[in-house]
Amino acid sequence: MEIVCIFVSLLLTGTVFYLLWKNRRLKRDIYDLTEKLEISLKDLLNGKKLDEEGYKQDDLWGKVYEKLCRISDLYTHRDQKLNEEKENLKELVSDTSHQMKTPLANMKLYQELLSDEVNTPEGAEYLAKMGKQVDKLDFLLQSMVKISRLETGTIKIAKSEYPISEILALAIGAVVPEADRKSIQIHVAYDEALRLEHDKKWTAEAVFNILDNAVKYTNENGNIYISVYREEIFTKISITDTGKGIPLERQGTIFNRFYREPEVHDTEGVGIGLYLARKIISMQNGYIKVESEPGKGSTFHIYLPN
Numbered sequence: 001m002e003i004v005c006i007f008v009s010l011l012l013t014g015t016v017f018y019l020l021w022k023n024r025r026l027k028r029d030i031y032d033l034t035e036k037l038e039i040s041l042k043d044l045l046n047g048k049k050l051d052e053e054g055y056k057q058d059d060l061w062g063k064v065y066e067k068l069c070r071i072s073d074l075y076t077h078r079d080q081k082l083n084e085e086k087e088n089l090k091e092l093v094s095d096t097s098h099q100m101k102t103p104l105a106n107m108k109l110y111q112e113l114l115s116d117e118v119n120t121p122e123g124a125e126y127l128a129k130m131g132k133q134v135d136k137l138d139f140l141l142q143s144m145v146k147i148s149r150l151e152t153g154t155i156k157i158a159k160s161e162y163p164i165s166e167i168l169a170l171a172i173g174a175v176v177p178e179a180d181r182k183s184i185q186i187h188v189a190y191d192e193a194l195r196l197e198h199d200k201k202w203t204a205e206a207v208f209n210i211l212d213n214a215v216k217y218t219n220e221n222g223n224i225y226i227s228v229y230r231e232e233i234f235t236k237i238s239i240t241d242t243g244k245g246i247p248l249e250r251q252g253t254i255f256n257r258f259y260r261e262p263e264v265h266d267t268e269g270v271g272i273g274l275y276l277a278r279k280i281i282s283m284q285n286g287y288i289k290v291e292s293e294p295g296k297g298s299t300f301h302i303y304l305p306n
Helices: 002-045 060-115 121-151 164-181 200-216 273-282
Strands: 160-163 185-189 195-198 223-230 234-241 287-292 298-305
Touching: 002 060, 060 121, 121 273, 160 164, 164 185, 164 195, 164 200, 164 223, 200 223, 200 234, 200 273, 200 298, 273 287, 273 298
Parallel strands: 185 223
Antiparallel strands: 160 195, 223 234, 234 298, 287 298
């Protein structure tokens, strides 16, 4: 009987030690699986292709790794397809812009030659209208090229620290001729010592596009006010006009590509300026906010991080 008790005791002790060893090994296998899974997922997130020959054992990790390799192949194929489509789009835009430059230049030349030969008021009027359409087509082509380059990543935002006065000078200088023609006064208030890290060329493009809209939709003898303030997180560039204003229900759509309000179709423009402005500012981790009321003008606030 004593021998039986000793045997049972040894058996129970052995079973306990076996279960403890089994539990320890199971934990180690789980930790090992978790570590391998974390490394593989990190490689996937970093765009690294998993090596299908890296693990061939028929165990749990082998089955999981095989599924991860299939996901890796799927993402690699998708990325290749996206890159091919991006390159095709770049080539299409480049070819289109190249092919359209010559006809546009010829049309402008013929317009100038014809203007010297036309003696009737009707002929001069038709030539002037043709000239406006040529300019509109030229502007649309240039805008299309800018949009495609920004969206496909061909053009990168290059930030450097510049005085805010430089982008204001570039943007305001481009709208002064049309503002003078309509007797619109542009008022500017800013700190000349204020500097900001931004892409000067593209930020000036965004500010110009908003100013250009302000000039277009402000009546003669109107006013445009530009102010710049440094806040805690952002520097705010505010552009206020005394134009027609924008109804609240349309303020969410004015930044859509090619959007134009129903009552302004007789005004020059193609509906790209605000879309480009928001794209440029968002690529610099900023944003644009609009405040407007019909009949009381509009204010566009550009926020750029300090």
